Amino acid sequence: MIDIQNKPQVVVIGGGPAGATVSTLLAQQGVRVELFEREKFPRFHIGESLIPETYWVLKRLNMLPKLKDSQFIKKYSVQFVSDSGKQSAPFYFHDNKDHDCSQTWQVRRSEFDEMMLRNAEEHGVKTHEGVRVLDVLFDGERAIGIQIMDENGEKRDVHADVVVDASGQSSMLINKLKLRVPDPSLNKGSIWTYYKGAKRDPGRDEGATTVLQVENKQGWFWYIPLHDDIVSIGVVGDFDYLFKGRGSHEQVFAEELERCPAAKMRVEGAEQVTKIFATKDFTYKSKQAAGDGWVLIGDALGFLDPLYSSGVLLALKSGELAADAIVEGLKKGDTSRNQLAHWEREYMVGMERMRKLVCEYYDGFNFGRFVRRFPNHRGDITDLLIGDLFKDSLDEVFESIATMKSESEMMAE
Numbered sequence: 001m002i003d004i005q006n007k008p009q010v011v012v013i014g015g016g017p018a019g020a021t022v023s024t025l026l027a028q029q030g031v032r033v034e035l036f037e038r039e040k041f042p043r044f045h046i047g048e049s050l051i052p053e054t055y056w057v058l059k060r061l062n063m064l065p066k067l068k069d070s071q072f073i074k075k076y077s078v079q080f081v082s083d084s085g086k087q088s089a090p091f092y093f094h095d096n097k098d099h100d101c102s103q104t105w106q107v108r109r110s111e112f113d114e115m116m117l118r119n120a121e122e123h124g125v126k127t128h129e130g131v132r133v134l135d136v137l138f139d140g141e142r143a144i145g146i147q148i149m150d151e152n153g154e155k156r157d158v159h160a161d162v163v164v165d166a167s168g169q170s171s172m173l174i175n176k177l178k179l180r181v182p183d184p185s186l187n188k189g190s191i192w193t194y195y196k197g198a199k200r201d202p203g204r205d206e207g208a209t210t211v212l213q214v215e216n217k218q219g220w221f222w223y224i225p226l227h228d229d230i231v232s233i234g235v236v237g238d239f240d241y242l243f244k245g246r247g248s249h250e251q252v253f254a255e256e257l258e259r260c261p262a263a264k265m266r267v268e269g270a271e272q273v274t275k276i277f278a279t280k281d282f283t284y285k286s287k288q289a290a291g292d293g294w295v296l297i298g299d300a301l302g303f304l305d306p307l308y309s310s311g312v313l314l315a316l317k318s319g320e321l322a323a324d325a326i327v328e329g330l331k332k333g334d335t336s337r338n339q340l341a342h343w344e345r346e347y348m349v350g351m352e353r354m355r356k357l358v359c360e361y362y363d364g365f366n367f368g369r370f371v372r373r374f375p376n377h378r379g380d381i382t383d384l385l386i387g388d389l390f391k392d393s394l395d396e397v398f399e400s401i402a403t404m405k406s407e408s409e410m411m412a413e
C-alpha cells in the first residue's frame with residue numbers, strides 16, 4: 001500500500017542492479033525513496049559475470065560481506081580462446097592492483113539481484129514487488145511522478161521530486177521521449193543454456209570467464225562457471241546470422257558448438273539442465289542521461305554488447321553517480337537537467353571506451369598479440385577489462401591498436 005501522506009522524494013522504476021543501487025545509496029543519505037518492480041523476486045536474469053570495478057560500489061552498498069559469505073564462485077581472470085583453438089594466457093585482475101578488488105564473482109542473477117533488493121530494504125528503501133509502472137507523468141518538460149498498476153489491478157499516480165528509470169531494456173523513458181540512439185554495428189543476438197558437470201580449469205582459474213571464438217570469427221561463446229557445478233554457456237553473433245533462416249534455437253546452438261571445438265570439448269559428457277534461451281543484444285544508448293526531474297541508469301540509459309561483461313558494472317556505476325547527483329540536487333532544491341546530468345559526459349566517455357574495445361574484438365583484435373607488441377599497455381588492457389574505464393590515459397591504447405592495425409596492413413601489402 002502506498003503511503004500518500006509520506007510522499008517519496010524519489011521513485012525508482014525497476015529493482016535490478018541499477019535500481020537497487022540508486023535507491024540504497026539515496027536511502028543511506030536520508031532520502032525517502034520508493035522502488036517499483038513488476039516481478040516478484042527472485043526472478044531469472046541473464047548477465048552472470050561481474051567485473052572487478054563493481055567492488056567500489058558494492059562496498060558503498062555494504063554488499064561485500066554478503067558476497068564474501070555467499071556461494072558465488074570467485075573470479076580472478078578472463079581468458080580468450082581464438083578460432084584456431086589457441087588459448088591466451090589469462091588476464092589476472094591483480095596485474096595492476098594487488099587488492100581485494102582484484103577478485104570478483106560469477107553470480108546467479110536471480111540470487112544476486114534478490115540480495116541487492118533485500119539489501120536496499122535493509123537500508124530503508126520501500127520496495128513494491130509485482131507492481132508495474134505504466135507511465136511516467138510529466139508537467140510540461142518536468143517529470144512529476146509515475147502511474148502504477150498495483151497488486152489489486154488498480155491504477156494509481158505516485159508523485160515525487162525525481163523519477164529514476166532503471167527499467168532495464170524496457171527503457172520506459174527512452175521509448176516515451178524518443179531518445180534511443182541505436183548502434184547498428186552491434187546488432188547481435190545470443191543463444192544460451194546451462195550445463196551441470198562441465199569442465200572447469202583447476203585452482204584459481206576455476207572461476208575464470210572464458211571467451212571462445214567460433215570458426216571464421218563469426219561469433220563467440222561465453223563460458224561462465226557458477227556454483228552448484230553449473231556452467232552458463234552461450235553464443236553471441238550477428239542477429240541475422242543467428243536467427244534468420246537457420247531453424248530452431250536448439251539447432252543453431254548445436255551447430256555453433258560444432259563450430260567451436262574448444263567450447264564443445266568443455267561440455268562433452270556434461271548434462272544440459274535447462275532449456276535453450278535466446279535474446280537480442282542490440283547495443284543502444286540514450287541521447288541524454290537526465291532531464292528536469294528524471295534520470296536514466298543501467299540498461300535504461302544504454303546497453304552494451306555483453307562481450308566484456310560490463311553490464312552490471314555500468315548499472316552500479318550509473319546508479320551511484322545518479323544517486324549522488326540527486327542527493328546534491330535535493331539539498332540545493334535543484335532537480336533540473338543541469339544538476340541531475342552533471343555526471344553524464346564522463347560516464348558516456350567511459351562507456352564509449354568499452355564500446356570501442358568491443359568493436360576492436362569483432363574487427364579481429366587479438367589481446368595476446370597486442371600485449372606482446374605493446375607490453376607497456378598490459379596494465380591499461382587489464383584496466384579496461386576490470387572496468388576501470390574513466391581515465392583519459394586509456395585513450396592511448398586505442399592509438400596503439402590503430403598503429404598495430406596499420407603495421408599489419410603494411411606487412412600484408
Ligand code: FAD
Nearest residue numbers: 014016017018038047048049133168298299306309311312
Ligand atoms: P535489469 O537487470 O534488466 O533490471 C530492470 C528491472 O526493471 C527488471 O527487474 C524488470 O522486471 C523491471 N521493470 C522493467 N519494466 C518495468 C516496469 N514497467 N515497471 C516495474 N518494473 C519494471 N552483464 C554483466 O555484467 N555480465 C555479464 O556476463 C552479462 N552478460 C549478458 C549476456 C546477455 C546475453 C545479455 C543480454 C546481457 C548481459 N549482461 C551482462 C548485461 C546485464 O544483464 C545488464 O546490463 C544488467 O542486468 C542491467 O541491470 P539493470 O538494473 O539496468 O536492468
